[in-house]
Amino acid sequence: MTREPLRSQSSPGNTRNQTPPMSRRFNTGFGMKVAGMFAGIGGLEVGLSRSGHTTSMLCEIWEPARAVLAAQMPNVTVEKDITKLRSLPREVELLVGGFPCQDLSQAGLTAGIDGSRSSLVGHIFRLLEKRRVPWVLLENVSFMLHLDRGRALAKIVEAFEELGYRWAYRVVNSLAFLPQRRQRVIFVATTTDTDPADVILADDVAKPERSTDLRTHAHGFYWTEGVRGLGWAPDAIPTLKNGSTVGIASPPAILLPNGSVVTPDIRDAERLQGFPEGWTEAAEAVGKRNLRWSLVGNAVTVPVAEWVGKRLTTPGFYERGRDQPLPNGGRWPKAGRFDGDRRFGVDIGAFPAWKTRMPLADFLLYEGSPLSARATRGFLQRTERSTLNFVEGFQDALRTHLGAVEGGGSRHEYLQAAE
Numbered sequence: 001m002t003r004e005p006l007r008s009q010s011s012p013g014n015t016r017n018q019t020p021p022m023s024r025r026f027n028t029g030f031g032m033k034v035a036g037m038f039a040g041i042g043g044l045e046v047g048l049s050r051s052g053h054t055t056s057m058l059c060e061i062w063e064p065a066r067a068v069l070a071a072q073m074p075n076v077t078v079e080k081d082i083t084k085l086r087s088l089p090r091e092v093e094l095l096v097g098g099f100p101c102q103d104l105s106q107a108g109l110t111a112g113i114d115g116s117r118s119s120l121v122g123h124i125f126r127l128l129e130k131r132r133v134p135w136v137l138l139e140n141v142s143f144m145l146h147l148d149r150g151r152a153l154a155k156i157v158e159a160f161e162e163l164g165y166r167w168a169y170r171v172v173n174s175l176a177f178l179p180q181r182r183q184r185v186i187f188v189a190t191t192t193d194t195d196p197a198d199v200i201l202a203d204d205v206a207k208p209e210r211s212t213d214l215r216t217h218a219h220g221f222y223w224t225e226g227v228r229g230l231g232w233a234p235d236a237i238p239t240l241k242n243g244s245t246v247g248i249a250s251p252p253a254i255l256l257p258n259g260s261v262v263t264p265d266i267r268d269a270e271r272l273q274g275f276p277e278g279w280t281e282a283a284e285a286v287g288k289r290n291l292r293w294s295l296v297g298n299a300v301t302v303p304v305a306e307w308v309g310k311r312l313t314t315p316g317f318y319e320r321g322r323d324q325p326l327p328n329g330g331r332w333p334k335a336g337r338f339d340g341d342r343r344f345g346v347d348i349g350a351f352p353a354w355k356t357r358m359p360l361a362d363f364l365l366y367e368g369s370p371l372s373a374r375a376t377r378g379f380l381q382r383t384e385r386s387t388l389n390f391v392e393g394f395q396d397a398l399r400t401h402l403g404a405v406e407g408g409g410s411r412h413e414y415l416q417a418a419e
Helices: 041-051 063-072 116-128 148-160 266-270 281-285 291-296 300-311 373-385 394-405 411-418
Strands: 033-037 052-059 075-081 094-097 135-141 166-173 183-190 219-221 251-256 261-263 335-338 343-346
Touching: 033 041, 041 052, 041 300, 063 075, 063 281, 063 291, 094 116, 116 135, 116 343, 135 300, 148 166, 148 183, 148 300, 148 335, 251 394, 261 394, 266 291, 281 291, 373 394
Parallel strands: 033 052, 033 094, 052 075, 094 135
Antiparallel strands: 135 183, 166 183, 166 335, 219 251, 251 261, 335 343
């Protein structure tokens, strides 16, 4: 028996009461042809390819990223500028994009959806107006939900609804698949008769409770913080950030069980995003080596895209009992959907799965670099002024590390001092 959705408040100003016309259904078990906008180093496309979809074209303007795409996907055409892209190939069934998030991220300028970079998302709708591709998959930072009291996401969903798309979104944490805590909005829209909620909102698991200890597990944190936040991540790392486009790296630090404090090797950072190690090596031919941190930090986590790709091929079943009224005040919940008539908030977590993984200390294949004395000293000074509560022994471990790195010596001597 078909269940009717729960009653919900209509979204403010939503006068679209007609269910949009639907085209053919695509949950046939076959992959789709993909066009990747703002492709970066191909995180979305790699994940989708692992779940049976095929990339027909890419579009990326940044030369270091283009160098990676040329090396890793040599048979795929890479257009340079979306503003000059006139149309999509006729075979494309799925349009994807992690549109530029620097204007939306809390770590960026927070200029909003109309910012000089994020306004580029408007070109996705320009292309869709020419041909309404059956499926669209977008990714962005979770802060997008709150920026300008929800104005950023409101503009996006209104544009999709005007084009006849139903949509669903949720915040997904990469920690569901890998030892990296990284929350991103995954947004799916379609003109088909498949409910996008069955793709993006069908899976929900509870994050397992895990006990960790400084003596037995690695713990990630951001050494650039320490006053109002820490980015503390037991047996994981905090979100890999994009650093800067001029090559200033911004990797997190990791306190290892042996007491050493390191920043991870770029090859492990690639793996922490789901790429094979060395994936971004080709970027060194056109820019500084440290630009690889920006490339990795900007990327979409590959297994997240793979999970979405599998659900695009074989949708699940969304439980409509999760529907909730949208909150007042313009802020968007962590998950929501539009059924062609009404908008709903959705009660669901950030973990569509929980993949078994080895401890972070064992996951890391490379030694990394000891956190410098200057960085450690500055971080410690900030923690001593802070009102944050730190895990017992954490600051003492950093003081021991500081003494070890200030003492100089070889890598072997440093590790002996740390222990």
